[in-house]
Amino acid sequence: MGIHLILGQTLRFDADPFAVPVAEAARHDRRGAIAVADGRIVATGAADALRRAHPGASIADMGDALLLPGFVDAHMHYPQTGIIASWGRRLIDWLAAYTFPEEARFGDPAHARAQADLSLDLALAHGTTTLASFCTIHPASVDAWFEAAAARGMAVTGGLTCMDRNAPDDLRDTAQSAHDDSAALLARWHGTGRAHYAITPRFTPTSTPDQLVALGALWAAHPDCAMQTHLSEQVDEVAWVAALHPGARDYLDTYEAHGLIGPGALFGHAIHLTARERDRLRDSGSAVVHCPTSNTFIGSGLFALGALAAGGQWIGLGTDTGGGSSFSMLRTMAAAYEVGQLSGTAIHPAQLLWTATEGSARALRRAPDLGTLAAGSAADLVALDLASTPAIAQRAARATDIWEAVFPTIMMGDDRAIAGVWIAGRRVGAATVKGFVTRPHEGTSI
Ligand SMILES: [Zn+2]
Numbered sequence: 528m529g530i531h532l533i534l535g536q537t538l539r540f541d542a543d544p545f546a547v548p549v550a551e552a553a554r555h556d557r558r559g560a561i562a563v564a565d566g567r568i569v570a571t572g573a574a575d576a577l578r579r580a581h582p583g584a585s586i587a588d589m590g591d592a593l594l595l596p597g598f599v600d601a602h603m604h605y606p607q608t609g610i611i612a613s614w615g616r617r618l619i620d621w622l623a624a625y626t627f628p629e630e631a632r633f634g635d636p637a638h639a640r641a642q643a644d645l646s647l648d649l650a651l652a653h654g655t656t657t658l659a660s661f662c663t664i665h666p667a668s669v670d671a672w673f674e675a676a677a678a679r680g681m682a683v684t685g686g687l688t689c690m691d692r693n694a695p696d697d698l699r700d701t702a703q704s705a706h707d708d709s710a711a712l713l714a715r716w717h718g719t720g721r722a723h724y725a726i727t728p729r730f731t732p733t734s735t736p737d738q739l740v741a742l743g744a745l746w747a748a749h750p751d752c753a754m755q756t757h758l759s760e761q762v763d764e765v766a767w768v769a770a771l772h773p774g775a776r777d778y779l780d781t782y783e784a785h786g787l788i789g790p791g792a793l794f795g796h797a798i799h800l801t802a803r804e805r806d807r808l809r810d811s812g813s814a815v816v817h818c819p820t821s822n823t824f825i826g827s828g829l830f831a832l833g834a835l836a837a838g839g840q841w842i843g844l845g846t847d848t849g850g851g852s853s854f855s856m857l858r859t860m861a862a863a864y865e866v867g868q869l870s871g872t873a874i875h876p877a878q879l880l881w882t883a884t885e886g887s888a889r890a891l892r893r894a895p896d897l898g899t900l901a902a903g904s905a906a907d908l909v910a911l912d913l914a915s916t917p918a919i920a921q922r923a924a925r926a927t928d929i930w931e932a933v934f935p936t937i938m939m940g941d942d943r944a945i946a947g948v949w950i951a952g953r954r955v956g957a958a959t960v961k962g963f964v965t966r967p968h969e970g971t972s973i
Contacts, residue, residue, distance in 0.1 A: 530581045531563045531952065534574050535589035535910055538929060539900040540885060544877040545836040553877050555929040561594055563906040566951035571900040587954065592910040592946040593933060595880065596898050597656025598856035599887035602795040602816040602845025605646035605660040605672060606630050611849035618761045618825055621850065631697050633663040639671035647675050651955060653855045654909035654945040657888070657897055659684035659755060659793065661727055664698050669712045673722045680950045682905065684753055684891055686727035687712055691738045706741035717752055723893065725753035725793070731768050731781045743786030753791045753891060756782065760796035761827045779804040788813055791892055795845065798828040809840045814890035818847035819862035825850055832863060833872025843890030844882045856883045857940040864938065876934045910947035911936055
């Protein structure tokens with residue numbers, strides 16, 4: 528198969544910009560290019576050099592657009608797409624009032640597939656190429672998620688959301704059925720195509736100790752899977768967990784005691800942490816996923832991104848739709864910046880972009896296959912128009928470096944900034960949501 532060259536500005540990271548100075552971590556080419564073959568990146572570098580190296584290559588010239596790895600949404604709930612932006616509740620009431628009635632509909636395979644298709648098309652329209660989703664308690668919801676992703680060639684993670692207490696009758700399983708259904712789905716999907724399975728207890732309040740034991744045993748038998756759940760999102764929730772588990776040292780201990788901690792673990796939110804929890808999360812190699820639009824929308828609190836990252840904690844970024852209020856990882860980065868400001872830390876644009884790509888991919892244990900522009904990585908890419916609206920364009924025109932040029936798009940950009948998306952080297956759509964939703968499968972080769 529021949530070489531394809533995608534031309535534009537390129538921004539790649541040779542190191543974690545939380546760990547080393549930005550100037551050392553990031554490399555910007557004003558006239559850059561990405562060479563792609565067989566769905567993978569062959570090289571990223573200066574356009575002139577790559578054109579000379581590959582004189583017969585086909586070319587997609589994206590002009591001044593900024594080429595990045597596709598965004599990686601490390602925590603979301605595709606079944607909640609239909610209830611995004613529901614008014615006026617905090618976590619526990621929000622689950623009961625909005626989430627559970629909607630999730631009860633996902634036993635219907637047709638409804639599940641339609642919502643999975645919709646969620647993935649919205650993600651692509653916003654430049655997101657990989658997502659880690661909670662499904663529902665219905666195995667059909669997991670099949671729908673992975674089948675819809677496979678139809679688009681997308682690398683996604685997902686799993687059956689297990690609950691055997693404190694949930695409506697029609698959304699409760701048992702410890703045994705959660706284990707057995709998860710095991711069957713894991714066998715069917717983990718490593719099938721680009722699918723990764725995540726063992727998924729919703730959170731401690733909705734899983735009995737027996738269920739946590741069963742899912743911990745399943746993860747021990749399949750340690751290369753992910754394990755995703757929620758941790759310390761709201762103060763009321765933390766108090767509820769303490770009441771349910773009076774012998775536990777803290778919230779994290781309710782997972783740790785059942786083998787649900789370690790590399791591959793993804794803890795959504797992780798806002799209200801004790802010192803012991805912070806240490807254990809880092810030392811165990813677990814990842815936490817920051818979901819800033821959700822944290823402000825549901826009123827949960829301020830995640831300590833700067834402090835945790837400086838301490839070496841692995842951190843991904845997630846929309847947490849539909850508790851989150853946007854499908855856009857640009858908007859999510861903007862919210863992370865705002866939460867950082869309220870917490871006393873100005874997160875650098877390089878750190879925001881890295882967290883939304885390689886940081887999330889690393890949290891999912893899918894880097895460097897995903898989330899980077901390194902040679903050998905999958906060619907899942909996004910091109911950002913850094914002048915997508917008049918308000919953004921007039922600010923970007925004054926920029927003196929790439930960070931000033933991209934920050935207005937991070938803060939004010941949306942799906943209008945998405946100039947192109949590629950899945951495994953194949954361009955999948957135009958710049959409008961309408962284009963993605965109506966023609967999700969009719970991509971053109973570059
Ligand atoms: Zn969530």
